[in-house]
Every structure is written in C-alpha cells, then in structure tokens.
Amino acid sequence: MAKLTREDVLKLARLARISLTEEEVDTFAGELSAILGYVEQLSNVDVSGLKPTNQVTGLTNVMRKDEVRNYGYEPRDLLKNVPSTQDNQLKVKRMIG
Amino acid sequence: MSAWKPIADIAADVQNGNVSAISLVEQSLAAIDQHNEFNAIIATTEERARTRAADIDARVAAGKNAGRLAGVPFIAKDNFLVFGAETTAASNILKGFNAPYQSTAIERLEAEGAICVAKANLDAFAHGSSTENSDYFTTLNPHDKTRVPGGSSGGSAASVVLELAPFALGSDTGGSIRLPASFTGCVGYKPTYGLVSRSGVVAMGSSLDCVGPLAQTVTDTACILDVIAGRDELDSTTIERDKAGYELPSTSYDLRTTKIGVIKEYMGEGLDPGVRTQIDSAISKLKAAGAQIVEVSLPSLPLGLAVYYVLCPAEVSSNLSRYDGQRYGHFTQDATDITDSYTRTRQVGFGGEAKRRIMIGTYVLSSGYYDAYYKKAQTVRTKVIDEFAAAFKQVDFLLGPTAPMTAFRIGENASDPLQMYLTDIMTVAANLSGVPAISIPDGESDGLPVGLQLFADQKCDRKLLEFAQAVEGVIV
Numbered sequence: 001m002a003k004l005t006r007e008d009v010l011k012l013a014r015l016a017r018i019s020l021t022e023e024e025v026d027t028f029a030g031e032l033s034a035i036l037g038y039v040e041q042l043s044n045v046d047v048s049g050l051k052p053t054n055q056v057t058g059l060t061n062v063m064r065k066d067e068v069r070n071y072g073y074e075p076r077d078l079l080k081n082v083p084s085t086q087d088n089q090l091k092v093k094r095m096i097g
Numbered sequence: 098m099s100a101w102k103p104i105a106d107i108a109a110d111v112q113n114g115n116v117s118a119i120s121l122v123e124q125s126l127a128a129i130d131q132h133n134e135f136n137a138i139i140a141t142t143e144e145r146a147r148t149r150a151a152d153i154d155a156r157v158a159a160g161k162n163a164g165r166l167a168g169v170p171f172i173a174k175d176n177f178l179v180f181g182a183e184t185t186a187a188s189n190i191l192k193g194f195n196a197p198y199q200s201t202a203i204e205r206l207e208a209e210g211a212i213c214v215a216k217a218n219l220d221a222f223a224h225g226s227s228t229e230n231s232d233y234f235t236t237l238n239p240h241d242k243t244r245v246p247g248g249s250s251g252g253s254a255a256s257v258v259l260e261l262a263p264f265a266l267g268s269d270t271g272g273s274i275r276l277p278a279s280f281t282g283c284v285g286y287k288p289t290y291g292l293v294s295r296s297g298v299v300a301m302g303s304s305l306d307c308v309g310p311l312a313q314t315v316t317d318t319a320c321i322l323d324v325i326a327g328r329d330e331l332d333s334t335t336i337e338r339d340k341a342g343y344e345l346p347s348t349s350y351d352l353r354t355t356k357i358g359v360i361k362e363y364m365g366e367g368l369d370p371g372v373r374t375q376i377d378s379a380i381s382k383l384k385a386a387g388a389q390i391v392e393v394s395l396p397s398l399p400l401g402l403a404v405y406y407v408l409c410p411a412e413v414s415s416n417l418s419r420y421d422g423q424r425y426g427h428f429t430q431d432a433t434d435i436t437d438s439y440t441r442t443r444q445v446g447f448g449g450e451a452k453r454r455i456m457i458g459t460y461v462l463s464s465g466y467y468d469a470y471y472k473k474a475q476t477v478r479t480k481v482i483d484e485f486a487a488a489f490k491q492v493d494f495l496l497g498p499t500a501p502m503t504a505f506r507i508g509e510n511a512s513d514p515l516q517m518y519l520t521d522i523m524t525v526a527a528n529l530s531g532v533p534a535i536s537i538p539d540g541e542s543d544g545l546p547v548g549l550q551l552f553a554d555q556k557c558d559r560k561l562l563e564f565a566q567a568v569e570g571v572i573v
Contacts, residue, residue, distance in 0.1 A: 004460075012456040015463070016414060017421070017436070019444035020452075027449075028456060034515050035457055039403040042473050045480070052475030053482060054304065055334075056290050056531030057555060062333040071198070078197050083428035092423045093435040 002036040004029050100128065100260040104169055104317045105344075107263060108210065111168035114157055118150035118168030118212065125170035125214045128261045135242070136234045137255040138172070141215040145181030146170070149212045164210025166324060171206065172256045172265040174249075175216040176223055176299035179203050186299040187231040188221040190426045190446025200297025201332065202266060202308050202325045209324050217252030217265060221448050222417065223273055223301050225249050226520040229511055230450040237507075239281055240545055244504040247280030247520075249273040250311065254281040257311050264312040264321050268298055270305045271405050272499075272524025275536035278311055279499035279548025282538045284569075285311045286318045286562075289555050290531035291336040293322070294329035302412035303334075305405075305528040315537060315566040319345045322558070339559045350567035352386045356492045358393030363497035363523050371542025376498050379539050379549050379572045386571045393492060395484040398526050400477055405525040406518055407461050407474035413451075414458025420446060453514060478529050485530040489554040494564055498523055499536040499548030523550065533558045535565045539572055 004012075009029050013020045020028070075088050084091040101107065110116040126146070129138050156163045173179050176186040178196035185191040203213060220230035228236040228251035236251045238244040239258045246255045250267030254277035257265050267274040269287040278285025286309040293308040300306060310321035320343075327338035359380060364373070384390055422428045422442030429445070432438035447455070461470035488495060500523055510517040527534035532555050539549035551568060553561035 009456070012459050012463075016455045016459045017418075017439040017443055018447065018452055018455065019440040024449075024452070028453065031453060031514050032456060032460070035406060035453070035518075036460065038515055038518075039407050039461075039470065039474070042400065042403050042407070042477055043469065045397075045400060045473075045477050047473070047476040047480060050476050050479045050483075052472050053479045054475065056304070056482065056529075057334075057336055059291070059334060059336070064330055064333075073197060080197065081194055081425035083422070083425075090424060093432060093438050095435050 002033060002040065004033045004036070099313060100124070101263040101313070103314065104166065104263050104312070104320045107169050108165055108167045111153065112157060112163055116168070118153040119147065121168050121170050122146045122150040122212055122214060125262045128259065129215055132259045132261060135237045135239060135255055135259060137217055137236050137252045137259060137261065138215045139175050139185065139187065139218050139233055139252070140182040142179060142181030142213055146212050146214045149207070153210055153212070164208065166206060167210035169211045170214045170262045171211055172215045172217050172253060172262045173203060173213050174219050174253045174265070174267050176219060176268060177203055177266060178297040179213050179216065181213070182216050184216070184299070186222050187219045187233055188446065188451070189232045189448065190420050190442070192427065194425050196297070198297060201294035201329045203297065205325050214262060217250070217256050219252055220249040220450065222299065222451055223249040223268055223270060224413070224450045224454055226272070226276055226517055227505070227510070228252065229507065230448060232448050235507055238504045241504065244506055244545070245280065247277030247504060251277045253311050254278050254283055254285065257283040257313060264310055264317055267309060267311050268301070269307045269309055269528065270302045271409060271528050272521045274309050274311060275499050275524050275534060275548065275550060276520065278536040280504040280546065282546030283311055283313060284315055284318045284538070285309070285536045286322060287527055287534050288322060288326065288558050289336065289533045291334045292326050292338070292558060294332040294335050296329055296331035300416040302409040303416060304412060305409060307528065315535070315562060315569050316345050318535070319343045319562040319566070322562070336556065341559055343559055343562060345562060345566050349570060350563045352383065352388040352567055352571065355494065355564065356389045356391065357383060358391055358488055358492035358495045360398065360495055360497040361392050361394040362396070362398040367501050368498065369502045369542070372498050372502060372547050375539045375542055375547040376549060380496070382571050383568065391492060393488050393495060395488055397477065397480045397484050401481055401526040401529055402518065402522050404474045404477045404481065404529055405521070406457070407470050408478065410454040410458035411462050411471050412458070413454040414462065417451060417455055422446070450514070481526055482530045485532055485554070493553070494561065495552040497550050499550040500524070503542055503545035503547060527552060531555050533561050535561060537565055537569050
C-alpha cells in the first residue's frame with residue numbers, strides 16, 4: 001500500500017506549485033496515503049481486452065472554422081481582473097533567469 | 098403550499114401582465130433576506146436583477162414577447178460566471194473576480210427572460226459533499242440546522258427548498274446536484290454528459306462535469322433543461338438536443354409498459370435502514386401502478402468511487418493549474434520571484450480539499466504512476482460503461498437510492514476526507530458512464546428527506562424526465 005512520507009508530500013507540493021506549512025505536510029501525508037490506499041483496490045481488477053475511456057459520448061475531434069470573431073469585449077474590460085498590468089499587458093515577475 | 102407557482106405559470110402571469118417581473122424579484126430578494134441564517138447565498142445580484150426586471154416589465158407593457166421564462170427569478174451556484182456579482186466558486190483564490198463574460202447556461206436563461214438574483218454557496222471549486230469545504234461558510238440544511246445540505250451544490254438545493262427562487266442551477270461532477278437534492282428534499286437533474294454547455298462554469302473534472310437544474314418538481318426541472326440544453330460552439334463536448342425537446346406534457350407516462358431495474362449493488366450492505374424503507378416503499382408503489390420491477394446487477398459499481406477518486410483529482414490538478422495569481426484572483430504582493438508568487442498564491446488561495454485533490458492528481462499523473470493509477474482507472478471506467486449499456490438492454494430505467502444515508506451532522510465527516518468521499522458512492526457512476534440521472538424526493542426518514550435516484554441510457558434525457566414525472570406522481 002502506498003505510504004507517503006513527508007518528503008513525498010513536499011515533492012508533490014513542489015510539482016503542484018503549492019507551499020505547505022509544517023503541520024499541513026504531516027496531515028496530508030496521512031490523508032493522501034489513506035486515499036491512495038482506497039483507490040489501490042483497482043490494481044486487482046481484471047481489465048483484459050478493455051480500452052481506457054477518455055470521452056464518454058463518443059465524440060472525437062470537433063472542428064470549427066479558424067476565424068476571428070468579435071464578441072464585443074474591450075481589452076480594458078478583460079484586463080480588469082489582472083492584478084498588475086502595464087500598457088494593456090499582464091505584468092509578471094521575471095520567468096527566465 | 099409553495100411560495101412559487103409552476104415555472105410555466107409564473108412566466109405566463111408575467112407575460113399576461115397579471116404579475117410584474119419586479120415584484121417577483123422583490124419576493125425572491127425578501128426571501129433571501131429572511132432566510133439569511135441558512136447561509137445558502139454568497140451574494141445577491143440585486144441591482145442587475147432589478148434593471149432586468151424593469152426591462153422585462155417594459156417589454157410586456159409594450160406588448161412584446163418577454164420570453165418563455167419571463168420574469169422568473171433563479172439562483173446560480175457561484176461557479177457560474179454571472180454579471181452583477183463576483184464569481185468565486187466559494188474559494189479564497191477567486192475572491193474579487195468579476196466575470197468579463199457570462200456562462201452559456203446563464204445567457205440562454207436570460208435570453209428567455211429569466212432573472213438571476215443571487216449566487217449560491219458550494220464547497221470551494223465544487224470539491225465536496227456538504228458545503229463544509231466552502232472558504233466562506235457552511236450552508237445549513239433547511240430541515241435541521243445542525244445538519245449539512247449535501248454538496249457541492251448545497252446552496253442551490255437549500256435555496257430551492259427554502260423557496261428563495263423557483264429554481265437554481267448546479268453542477269454535478271460526482272453527484273453534486275443529486276446529493277444535495279436528496280439531503281434537502283428537492284429534484285436535482287444531471288443530464289447526459291455534454292447535453293448542457295459548461296462554457297463559463299469553473300472547470301473541475303472536465304470528463305465528468307455536467308450542468309443541470311434543481312427545482313421543486315420534475316416538470317419545472319424539465320422546463321429549465323429545455324432552455325439550457327443543446328450544442329454550444331463554446332463547449333466542444335456538447336451534443337445535439339432531443340428533437341422533441343424536454344418540456345413535459347401533463348399527460349402521464351404509462352408505467353404499465355415500463356421495466357425498471359433495481360440496482361442490486363446499491364441495495365446491499367451499508368444502506369441506512371430508514372433510507373431502505375423509503376426506497377422499498379417507492380418500489381412497492383411502482384409495482385402497484387403496474388410497472389415491472391426486476392433486480393439488475395452491475396458488479397463493477399462498487400469500484401466506481403475508486404475510479405472517480407483517481408480521475409477526478411487528476412483532472413482537478415490540471416484544471417486548477419490555471420489559478421496562478423497572475424491574471425486574476427488572489428495575488429501575492431511581495432513575492433521574490435515567479436515561483437514564489439505561484440506557490441504562495443496557491444498556499445493562501447486554496448483550502449485543504451483543493452490542495453488534497455491537486456496533490457492526489459499530481460501523484461496519479463506523475464511518471465511511474467500514470468499507468469498504475471490513471472490509465473487503470475480509465476480502463477475500469479470502460480467496464481462501468483459497458484455494464485450500464487448491458488443493463489439498458491434488459492430494462493428501460495435503473496433505480497436506487499441517491500445516497501446511502503440522510504443528511505449527516507455538520508462536522509461529522511470533516512476530519513476524515515475518505516469518509517466524506519464515501520457519501521458519493523451511489524452518484525459517481527452516472528458521471529463515469531455519462532448517463533443521465535435524477536434525484537427525486539422519496540419521503541422522509543426520522544424527519545430528514547430521502548432521495549430516489551433514477552437513471553436512463555445516454556441521450557435518453559427526455560424519456561427519463563417523462564418517467565420521473567410519472568414516478569413522482571406515484572410515490573408522493
């Protein structure tokens with residue numbers, strides 16, 4: 001059974017870009033192990049001859065014309081929720097060293 | 098006696114000038130105010146609602162058609178993008194977010210004259226079965242204030258039962274419409290996957306998410322589905338609507354030609370005796386009405402929850418990666434670099450359940466575990482789908498409880514996430530297989546509502562609603 005250590009939890013949190021408090025690391029180690037322990041029952045299920053399902057109603061690639069449409073939005077309205085902007089663009093911290 | 102007439106009658110009253118849209122909006126807002134203690138509502142959209150009501154009343158006065166839902170107030174779960182109030186999905190990370198566009202479901206309802214008056218509480222990002230995971234507050238069950246209303250659409254369900262509005266919108270990824278409908282005593286409908294557009298609804302598990310109505314009766318539920326169902330180019334997973342539409346005639350469905358399968362796996366161990374009594378009583382009434390009842394086994398259903406709690410967190414971890422604080426939502430002012438900005442935004446912005454699901458999802462999708470967890474779950478999902486398909490070759494509809502229990506006490510499952518997940522054990526299979534399912538009130542056990550769940554094959558939504566209307570007539 002999957003038993004997650006504190007290090008495992010910290011690694012997952014790093015991959016998922018979440019900071020955790022010391023207390024959260026301990027709590028999640030126990031809780032995530034219990035959840036993974038529960039879903040591990042799937043490992044014993046015989047699925048020979050079956051394919052994985054991605055889409056339940058059988059739709060495959062749904063295409064539309066690649067054309068510009070005017071939905072009537074003003075850039076300044078679309079940018080209203082952005083915490084930091086400059087010249088109608090998003091302003092973020094440096095991403096590449 | 099309900100505070101609200103059937104939805105079609107309300108709209109007719111408005112169109113005929115017997116009732117004004119503004120008086121209906123005021124009635125709804127007054128009820129919201131009066132029942133504030135239940136915490137069903139996060140925010141009202143009253144200013145915009147009053148403006149829209151005035152427009153509708155002006156149309157009626159000018160002799161124009163004001164729409165099939167003219168002046169009908171409704172409440173949207175707070176994960177629908179709506180003008181006139183913030184859309185937060187009851188999360189800290191989206192506090193202060195004002196939608197720049199509206200969800201397709203809201204647009205379609207507004208086009209027919211319906212008026213959104215408020216946003217309902219939910220478990221943050223729709224992760225939960227009780228509204229206890231809301232980053233705001235827990236909604237109280239209208240039947241017992243010490244108990245949960247179910248979730249995640251708990252605020253929507255409580256709104257309908259408290260008669261704050263004639264109907265509400267919810268979303269159902271693993272039972273989030275049906276479970277609260279069951280716990281509070283209203284009708285909750287999860288359509289066939291893709292029948293209602295999710296454009297403008299905060300995404301959770303995209304291969305599972307469905308949008309649907311909650312209302313007092315099957316007839317009202319069908320009336321709303323008829324307005325919101327069908328293809329939408331903004332959601333490429335949407336499917337064609339039924340040519341016959343979904344509005345139901347008053348003539349009753351003939352139960353004497355109907356073959357109903359009772360799901361064996363949902364009637365076994367772990368079912369609360371009080372719930373069992375109510376389900377058995379409904380089955381007896383259906384038999385007396387001439388329906389043919391058989392027991393049907395779908396042996397993989399008990400695995401459904403394990404499949405769900407691999408696939409759903411996997412999709413959650415992907416969908417919630419967009420909340421990085423750079424474009425909208427909570428922002429960390431004093432971050433040292435971009436990674437620090439992401440991680441601290443998500444630390445503060447996500448509650449415990451969102452973090453749990455993101456990390457489980459990250460785990461099952463990570464290299465080395467992908468085949469054992471994610472791909473395996475997708476393959477067991479195929480097994481569940483095949484069993485539903487086989488069952489619908491034998492019977493017209495399937496039947497079972499919506500949940501193994503009635504509404505539990507606030508705090509009862511709060512310290513054990515896995516125990517909370519087990520609440521969804523009878524609802525997740527419909528999401529895994531894409532079939533439509535409905536929860537309708539089936540009396541009470543110790544003063545708490547019990548929900549009866551009915552299923553039909555994919556794309557048989559109209560047939561399911563006709564049947565559910567007949568069942569509702571027989572078991573009430």
